[in-house]
Amino acid sequence: YDDALEAYTKAVGLKPIALAYYHIGWIYNDRDDYDQALVALQQSVRLNPNDAVVLSEMGYSYRKLKRYPEALDTYRRAIAARSNYATPYYQIGWIYNDQGQYAQAIEPLRQAAALKDGYADAYEELGYACFKLNRSQEAIAAYQSAVQSKPDYGAAYLGLGDVYYYQTKQYEPALNAYL
Secondary structure: OHHHHHHHHHHHHHOOOHHHHHHHHHHHHHOOOHHHHHHHHHHHHHHOOOOHHHHHHHHHHHHHOOOHHHHHHHHHHHHHHOOOOHHHHHHHHHHHHHOOOHHHHHHHHHHHHHHOOOOHHHHHHHHHHHHHOOOHHHHHHHHHHHHHHOOOOHHHHHHHHHHHHHHHOOHHHHHHHHO
C-alpha cells in the first residue's frame, strides 16, 4: 500500500485525477484512517460528483466514523447516481440496524439482496433486523439464504441458531445451526 499511496499522491500532485483520489481514499479506509480517506474521497467527488462507487466508499468512511446522517446522505447520492448498485442499499440497512431502527433496515436490505445475487451479507443483516423485530420466519429465511450463498458464514449460522433457540424454541435446529 505504501508504494501505491506514494504513486497516487504523486499523480494527483501532477494532475487532479478523480480515480487516483478514489484509490487514495480506499487505501486510507483499508488502513482504518477514515478522516484521511474522507479528504481524498471528497476531492474525488468534487471532480466526478456522480460516481456511485466513490460515493459509496465515502459513505463507508462516514459510517466508520459514526457520522450516520452524512453516511446516509452519501449512500442515497450513490443510489441516485446508480440505482442498481447493491452496496449502498446494504450500507443503509446496516446503519439502521446499528442504530436500532430495525423496521427501517428491512427495505434497503431486501433491495440489496434483490440487486446482487447471493449477497450473503445483505441476507445476514436482513435476518438480524427480522430477528430483532420478532419476525422469526422471515429471519430464518434470510439467514438460510445467507448460509446458502456462503456456506462458511459463521455470523449467519449464529443468527439462525439464535432465532431457533430464543424465538421459536426449536432446540434441535438451534443446535444444528450452532454446530
